[in-house]
Amino acid sequence: MRFDAEWIRELLEGAPGRDELASKLTACGFNVEVREPDGDSEIWDVDVTTNRPDAMNHRGLAREAAVACGARLKPLEPGLEESGEAASDLVSVEIEAPELCGRYVARVVRGVRMAESPQWLAQRLERCGIRPINAIVDATNYVLMELGQPLHAFDLARVAGRRIVVRRAGQGETLTTLDGEKRALDPSHLVIADETHALALAGIMGGADSEIGGDTADVLIESAYFDPLTIRRGARTLGMHTEASHRFERGADPEMAPVAADVAAALIARLAGGTVCSGRVDVNPRPFRSAALELDTEKLGAFAGLEISVDESVRILEGLGFAPRVENGLVHVHVPSWRVDIERVQDLYEEIIRHVGYDAVPARLPVLPAVPGQRRGHWPLVDRARDAAVSVGLAEVVTYSFISPEQDEAASALPLVTAGPVTLDNPLARTQAIMRRSLLPGLAAAARLNLNQGETDLALFEEGRVFVLADGKPAEGERLGILLSGRTGPWDRREAVSFGDLKGLVEAIVERTGFPALTWKRDAAGALDEAEGAVLLGPGGRPAGYAGLLGTQVASKWELRQPVYVAELDLDRALAEVPLPHFHDLPRFPAVIADMTVEHPASLAYADLEAAVGRLASPLVERVELVVRYSGKGIEPGSVRTTLRVVYRHRERSLTQDEVNAEQEALRGRLASELNVRFA
Amino acid sequence: MSLQRLNEVRRSFLADLEAAGSDAEALEAVRVRYAGRRSGLLQELTAALRELPNGEKRDYGRALNELKKLVDSQLREAKRRTAAASAAGSRPMVDVTLPGRRPPRGAEHPVHLVRRRIETIFLRMGYSVEDGPEIEDDWHNFEALNLPPDHPARDDQDTFYLPGGSLLRTHTSPVQARVMEEYEPPIRIVVPGRVYRRDSDLRHSPMFHQLEGLVVDEGITFGHLKATLETFLKELFHGVEVRFRPSYFPFTEPSAEVDITCIFCGGKGCGVCSRSGWIEILGSGMVDPRVFEKLGVDAERYTGFAFGLGLDRVAMLLFGIPDLRLMFSGDQRVARQFA
Incomplete structure (x- = not known):
């Protein structure tokens, strides 16, 4: 909010210079953010927090400055001279809705002549960001800026029956406001209505047809207190925000x-x-009652971590208008009418600590139980997945x-996307209207951005949440998404990314993150390429992820012009904790290695072949490794030649080559009878 | 023919050998001249043996044998040397300035790097790291934190709403509320996470990251707040000064904005700190007793403090990232700089 620096100084007796004033205000909670020289003063932009409507005017801020600088706030002298008729003979006020309007004060000034404001006043308003209009309107704005009380001036001649009625608007009633x-x-x-119709939108804006104009002779000044919530809701539903509504909705001072x-x-x-005219019309159906509070400075000291004397507390509270009185060591105060933010004794602590100064409070580390901190909730899991992804180069x-x-639609056919989307009631833009159900859209958009930047070799991941409707309610899940594209490998062996590269990364991440055993199965859902797509199934056949080449139809949604491999893991399917590794004794006898080359139809999945070997092999087989896969020249079309390395080992003695040869021969026989395979 | 002749041959052989050096062709010529099968000098000398009188045969034969051995061993040695020399000359030398064949290197996003740095600082001080939902209800996000409906401070936190009245959390503070509902003090936690506000311009993103902290126990003071945050900020930004300014948050009282001396100009004043020498880094305060009461914490017995900061902003400051939009662009060149 904008202030005229010299105006604040003028309200203080013993005012310090502008520099000191600015730094003292900042130190007690009114951050002077910008200082801009203007003539013989400065325009200050001060951050007045929303709980302090009482300081949204020069006198209110000067009150704080007085306490902060050890100056004195000059008393308010209206300089009023009354004469002639009583205001109450000229106008009557009736509050029909006292729950919405706690007080309504009217004053009448007769026989005015329209004039321009003098230079000094116009300048002050301009420093506050208010455009001068005419002397009468400017006077009301000036009082607003000095005292914080929003006022409205009516042309008395246009108030039918000279009767002000404060009432709720009728259903469908209309009013043309000052802005047209x-x-x-x-x-x-x-x-605010007269006998016939609404004249003004209370606390927000005046109406066009009772506006002060060149022919105005008699002015009715309205100075009222309106219910904050009513003004706030009214302004919001009408899409309005004015100097008046800003203050009323935060809480004005009924005594002002x-x-x-x-x-x-x-x-x-x-x-x-x-x-x-003499006297005011003052309808006050809900008179202000000041709350009383008791402050114990010992408790204050314990709370602050700094001993603060009764005298110091009294000085501060006195300056802020709390009329403190010390009795039995306790400070008794009455909350002033302008302090809507003070309800209980802790609120007083704040007043005193900020004026004693935060700098004055010594910093002391708390002594807390020496228990180790834990990482709870999803954090251990998601960071394990993140570390795994980083460790494989993403x-x-x-x-x-x-x-x-x-x-969202483009990603809806992906294997992990099963429930409906969560939509925002009030998105910022149509392009940000739906909560993601998959990490793929964000990664695909990132891929497009990178490709447009000339970054063609991509290895990306994101860890984050997805959102779906589960039983009609929004639910969240943690995911890890991966995207690979372009080439991979060291500079002298760069090769186009393949399914195998993707699978290798996914396997490594799955292992390091900790998942129950997952099986890879061809994906039939269709979002991935039909030849290079897989789902990862967990226990019970529940999908825990997918991996593959993004189908051209989905890829075209993001205009991805080069092949893009994607994978996504449902981290909620992962193990909550990775079990500690358990050491196995190293073997004491050497292994005997025997290779075996199998020729079989390409339709026989490697996993099935490996499983069959595992099932049919003798207990002496320690493990089976894949050595070579070959198809093409010399092999029947539709067939594949697979060379497996079978590692034999006996726990208690060395094996002979003859024993192993016999086992291999037996294994070949069993495989040939069980699977459609031949041996090369 | 005589022993004298043998000596002459011996001398000339050694001279020729030396002259040939490690030249393979010259050595071959030497070999042919002396040890050649058809017309080598050694053949000639062997043939001469038959012509000698019997009395001289024995000595001559012995000397000839020695000469043969010498020629043989010297030639073999010379050949070995030559082979080694030629091998050394033709073996390809590695250009050690070529780039290495590096394994791929991954990289964490700067906002998560910063999150984990901060978590580590607090874990070392015995804090736990908590987690909570991003889709929240009005109670935890606002009401429990002393932000009733129609509270003007709600204006500062433009909210995304979802059907059924739930919302995207506007700060990580609802996790404070959840923790206070669940645990008895002493409480010492930090809560990082994604948050959402309906606001988008050069300095605001509708999605960003915060880290929230909360300490609740008997006898917690404003001085404890100051010392804790000073310790933390000096650990994160080495060598900065810390300043506390009164401010307002609905869930704390008194509240403090915390500034550090500008890390770019060292407090002298520059474009980043708007010439003030200070950078606003976090918001904090003593937990408002109204919050304790709403969450069933005994406000007579316990006090506490809370604080919150923007992780994206800290990452930008710490690493010198100039534009918030770079953080969520998906450009891999951002994270790759932090490999």
Whole structure:
């Protein structure tokens, strides 16, 4: 909020220089963010927090400055001269909705002549970012900036029956506000009306037809207190935000209403001539009652970590208007009418600590039980997966959790996408309207961006959450997504990425992350390429992931012009903890290795062949390794030649070559009778 | 023919051998001249044996044999040397300046690098790292934190809503609320995670990352807050000064904005710190007793402090990343710089 620095200084007796004033205000909680020289003053942009509407004006901020700088806030002198008729003879006020309007004060100034504001006043308003209009409107704005009380000036001649009624708007009632907009209202809105119709939107904006104009002779000044919530909701439903609504919705000072009316009346008479009618009309259905609080400075000291004396507390509370009184060592205070933020004693602690100064509080580390910190929830798992992905050479990306309906649709056929999407009620843009159900869309978009940047060799991953509707309710899941494209390998052996590269990475990540045993099965869902797509099935056949070449139809959604391999793992299927490794004794007798070359139809999956060997081999077989796969020249079309290395070992003695030869021969026989295989 | 002749041959052989050096062709010529099968000098000398008188045969024969051995061993040695020399000359030398065949190197995103650095600092101080849902309810995200409906401070946290009244958490603070509902003090936690606000411009992203901290116990003071955050910030940004300014958050009282001396200019004032010499780095405060009461923590017995910071912003400051949009662009050249 903008302030005129010299205006603040003028309100203080013993004001310090501007530099000191700015730094003291910052230190007590009003950060002077920007200082801009302007003539013989400076325009200050001060961060007044939303809980302090009382400081959203020069006098309120000067009150804080006085305490912070050891200066004195000058008393308020309206300089009012009244004469002639009583205001109450000229206008009547009725509050029909006292729950929405706690107080309504009216003053009348008769016989004004429209004039321009003097230079000094116009300049002050401009420093606050307010455009001068005419002396009467400017006077109300000036009082707003000085005292924080929003005011409204009506042309009294245009108030039918000279009767002000504060009431809820009727259903379908309309009002054309000062900005020329015709507003449709309902009973949740509060209006200021005369006998016939609504004149103003209470606490937000005046109406066009009671506006002050060149022919205005008599001015009715409204100075009221409106219910914060009513103003806030009203302004929000109408899409309005004004200087007045900003303050009323945060909480105005009900005791300021009569004072501000006096100050404004005096100022109007001074600037635009006319006489102030005697007395005010003051309807006060809910008089302000000050809350009483008791402060124990010992408890305050224990809370702050700094001993603070009764005298110091009293000095601060006095300056802030709490009228402190010390009794039996306790400080008794009354909360001033402008401090809507003070409800309980802890609120007083804050007042005192910030004026004593945060710098004054000594920093001392707490002494806490020496128990080791734990990483809880998903963190150990997701970081294990992240470490695994980094360890195999992938670069992490972080993409938005929301995507477009088209991207969601494109990813909807992926194996892990089974439940419906979660949509945002109020997205920022259509392209960010749906919560991702898969990490693929973000990775695919990243791939496109990288390709457009000329980065053609991609090895990316993202770890993050996906969102779906489960039984009608939004649910979250942790995923790891991988994308490979272009070439891979060291500089002298760079080769196009293949399914095998992808599978190798996925296997390594699965192993390091810790999953139950997963089986790889050809994917039939169709989002992946029909020849190079797999689902990873966990216990019970539940899918735990997929991996493969992205199908051309899906890839075209992101205009990916080179083959892209993708994989995604459902981390919620992973083991919560990786079991500690268990050491096995090293073998004491040498192994005997025997290779075996098998020729078989390409339709026989390697996993099935390996499983058959495992099942049919003698207990002396320690393990089976894949050595070579070959198809092509010299092999029947549709067949594959697979060379397996069979490792034999006896736990208690050395094996002879003859024994192994016999076992191999027997194994060949069993394989040939069980599977459609031949031996080369 | 005589022993004298043998000596002459012996001398000339050694001279010729030396002259040939390690030239393979010259050595071959020497071999042919002396040890050649058809017309080598040794053949000639052997033939001469028959012509000698019987009395001289024995000595001559012995000397001839020695000469033969010498020629044979010297030639063999010379040949070995030559082979070694030629092998050394033709063996390809590795260009050790060629790039190595590196295994692939992965890289973590800067925001997660920073998250783990910060987690480590707090884990070392005995804090636990907590986790919570990104889809929240109004109670945990707002109401329990002293942000009732229509509270003006809700304006600062423009919220994405989901059907059925749930929302995307606007901060990591709802996890504080969940932890206080679940555990008895003493509580000492940090909570990193993704958060969402309906706001997008050069300095705001609708999705970003925060890290929240909470300490609750008997006798926790504002001085403890100061010391803890000073310790943390000096550990993360080496050598900075720390400053506390009063501020306002609905869930803490008193509240403090915490600034560090600008890490780019050392506090002298530059473009990054708007010439102030200070950079705002986190928000903090003593837990508002209203929050304790809402969450069933005995506000008479316990006090506590809480703090929160933007991980993306810290990553940008710490690593000198100039533009927030780079963080979520998916450009692999961002993370690859942190391999």
